[in-house]
Amino acid sequence: MARLEVQNVNHSFGFTEILNDINFTLEKGEVLSIVGPSGGGKTTLLHLCAKLLKLEEGKIRNSFKSSSFAFQEPRLLPWKNVLDNISLGLIAKGEKKKTALEKSKKIALQFGLEVEDFEKFPKDLSGGMRQRVSFARALVVEPELLFLDEPFSALDIGLKKELQNILIEKIENKELSILFITHDLMEAIRLSNKVLLLKADPGQIVKSFDYDISHKQRNDEFVYNECAKLLQDNTIISTFELELK
Known part of the structure; x- marks a missing residue:
C-alpha cells in the first residue's frame, strides 16, 4: 500500500537548525496535518517531503504514484x-x-x-x-497525494468551508491522501486523521492527536469542542506560547 515515510529527518539553513529528528508515516487514504507556530519549520518539512528542497539528513520514502501541491499563494501564471x-x-x-x-x-x-x-x-x-x-x-x-501549504489562510469563512468540503468528499471516497501544513487548529481537526504538533527552534514533533470519526460527522460543534480541548492541553499552550503573561 502506498505511503509517505519520514525517518530521522534533520535540516539546517547555514548554522541554523530548522528541523530535528522528524519521524512520521502517512498511509494511503489518510490526512495528516502538521500544526505549530509560524517560523517553526512546517513549510520546510513539507518542501522536503515534496522534493522541493534537497534532503540533508534522514530518509523520506514516497511510494504514492503521483502528487501535486497547493500553496498559500495561488501562484498562477x-x-x-x-x-x-x-x-x-x-x-x-x-x-x-x-x-x-x-x-x-x-x-x-x-x-x-x-x-x-x-x-x-x-x-x-x-x-x-x-x-x-x-x-x-x-x-x-x-494525484494520489496532495501537499497543502496553508492554502485556506487568506480565504473568507464561506469559501474556506466550501473548498474544504470538496476535499472531504474526495477523502471520503478514498481518492486522496493529504499532507497538510497549518497553524489553524480548527482546520486541522476538520480535515485530519492525525495531527502532529511541531514546536519551533528547532522544529520537533512533540505530540500527536488522532481523530477517527468520519469527516462528514465533524460538524461545527464537534470542531469547536475539540479545539477547546486542544487549547487546554499544556503542550499546545507552551508550543503556541499561549500562557497569560
Missing part, C-alpha cells in the same frame, strides 16, 4: 487564462490540449467557477477565485 492555468499539469503529463481543456472546464465548474471566467487572466480574478483555480489545477491531475 499571469500570462495564461484560467483554463490554461488549470490544464498546465495535464499537458506536462502528455495529455492532448483538447482533452486537457475539457477536463479543466469540468473541474473549474466543480470548484464554483463560471463559464465566463474561463478566459479571464489572474489579474481579473478575486483572491478567492484565484485560489479556486489553484485547487482545481492541483486536483485535475488526480
Whole structure:
C-alpha cells in the first residue's frame, strides 16, 4: 500500500537548525496535518517531503504514484487564462490540449467557477477565485497525494468551508491522501486523521492527536469542542506560547 515515510529527518539553513529528528508515516487514504507556530519549520518539512528542497539528513520514502501541491499563494501564471492555468499539469503529463481543456472546464465548474471566467487572466480574478483555480489545477491531475501549504489562510469563512468540503468528499471516497501544513487548529481537526504538533527552534514533533470519526460527522460543534480541548492541553499552550503573561 502506498505511503509517505519520514525517518530521522534533520535540516539546517547555514548554522541554523530548522528541523530535528522528524519521524512520521502517512498511509494511503489518510490526512495528516502538521500544526505549530509560524517560523517553526512546517513549510520546510513539507518542501522536503515534496522534493522541493534537497534532503540533508534522514530518509523520506514516497511510494504514492503521483502528487501535486497547493500553496498559500495561488501562484498562477499571469500570462495564461484560467483554463490554461488549470490544464498546465495535464499537458506536462502528455495529455492532448483538447482533452486537457475539457477536463479543466469540468473541474473549474466543480470548484464554483463560471463559464465566463474561463478566459479571464489572474489579474481579473478575486483572491478567492484565484485560489479556486489553484485547487482545481492541483486536483485535475488526480494525484494520489496532495501537499497543502496553508492554502485556506487568506480565504473568507464561506469559501474556506466550501473548498474544504470538496476535499472531504474526495477523502471520503478514498481518492486522496493529504499532507497538510497549518497553524489553524480548527482546520486541522476538520480535515485530519492525525495531527502532529511541531514546536519551533528547532522544529520537533512533540505530540500527536488522532481523530477517527468520519469527516462528514465533524460538524461545527464537534470542531469547536475539540479545539477547546486542544487549547487546554499544556503542550499546545507552551508550543503556541499561549500562557497569560
